[in-house]
Amino acid sequence: MKTLKIAASIVFISLSNLAFSQHDHHASAHQKAETQREIKDLGKVDNAVREQIDKALQSYFEVKNALVATDGKLAKQKAKALSQLLKSIESSKLNAEQQQVYAKLSKELAFDAEHISETEDVAHQKDHFADLSKNMFQLVKVFKANASPVYYDYCPMAFNNKGGYWVSEQKEIANPYFGNKMLKCGSVKEAL
CATH class of the missing domain: 1.20.120 (Four Helix Bundle (Hemerythrin (Met), subunit A))
Structure with a gap:
């Protein structure tokens, strides 16, 4: 039973870290997309x-x-x-x-x-x-x-x-x- 709780904790921590890293990656990708956003030519x-x-x-x-x-x-x-x-x-x-x-x-x-x-x-x-x-x-x-x-x-x-x-x-x-x-x-x- 103790081994099962430890394994469950490890899985939970791993999933939490994965979700957090994907969130950070998403924020970084969003920032880059916003920075590279192009505004059309406004003429002279x-x-x-x-x-x-x-x-x-x-x-x-x-x-x-x-x-x-x-x-x-x-x-x-x-x-x-x-x-x-x-x-x-x-x-x-x-x-x-x-x-x-x-x-x-x-x-x-x-x-x-x-x-x-x-x-x-x-x-x-x-x-x-x-x-x-x-x-x-x-x-x-x-x-x-x-x-x-x-x-x-x-x-x-x-x-x-x-x-x-x-x-x-x-x-x-x-x-x-x-x-x-x-x-x-x-x-x-x-x-x-």
Whole structure:
């Protein structure tokens, strides 16, 4: 009887571990699918708007670089500047379809930039930076707004091995999630 209980316990634990690992795999696959989601071509975008988005992208890089340096105070300051730049983008110069896409992305970008600017807690900033990065990449990609090459990087170990993306102005990896602990962890997933 004791052997039967032990065997039943082992089967239960094994099934629980299997279900958990499949759940994690599903979450990871869902995250990758969402990141790789393509938005259709929105046509020609007003040059002034593209320049404003590129200026916001340059400001995003300053937030990213502050996080690479694990400097929560600097990231807070740079996120405030990014918030202001995002508010100044003249979306009224976009056509109706472009405005619809921009409205969704800008709302999410503003939310995360604002949260980063409200704290010096680097861990909390990095949580919001992950979403900020995903949406910044989509914004730049769909509006073709980068004046120079950008790289969409991925670290599979970020967020307890769930993975995290970021946008970089350089091909060389500088990980904002681990900073100097694992600066080179990651790889380029896409280049624009």
